[in-house]
Amino acid sequence: RKEVEQDPGPFNVPEGATVAFNCTYSNSASQSFFWYRQDCRKEPKLLMSVYSSGNEDGRFTAQLNRASQYISLLIRDSKLSDSATYLCVVTLRGDTGRRALTFGSGTRLQVQP
């Protein structure tokens, strides 16, 4: 089983739609959670951290469910500029200290005019 799993998509949605991505992680000791965004042939950029209580940043809402080991990202009122690949990222503290960020393969979003 992959450590971090995402539906690869693509998700094709019209402008203004609400879209949700889920991500599951296998290691219950995982400690930190993030959503990154990657545009075509560019470097990944942090979109938002994900906190246990859930957090919101404008049109974006992230949720964490530790019991079921999944995190989600909700995008409201989709814009054309939201078209990108969204990467779910998890870290955990191993025996030797912090382990590197572990990335899911990403979910592609294409917002249509």
Add this chain to the structure above:
Amino acid sequence: NAGVMQNPRHLVRRRGQEARLRCSPMKGHSHVYWYRQLPEEGLKFMVYLQKENIIDESGMPKERFSAEFPKEGPSILRIQQVVRGDSAAYFCASSPGTGRNTEAFFGQGTRLTVV
């Protein structure tokens, strides 16, 4: 505060040559990560380094690949005797430490093409 700097941005090597990819972390960051991304695929972890130490190299191929992060200077990812399958984008990321919710910041990547 300059971001993570990678060079070169593009690198072309013939099969059998060596490739050296450089990464200068953000100022104040002492943790460096290297990732590889094949065309149309996700990011794959390769190695995690702190100054003068390799912390986790579980994602590094056993042969031809090596990485270092010396006390002075950039982190180097070295690929010896490159093959066509090494063609990919190689991204470096840095972070300031290991605190909770400490995110990493990425460089623009080096695109290696093996001909």
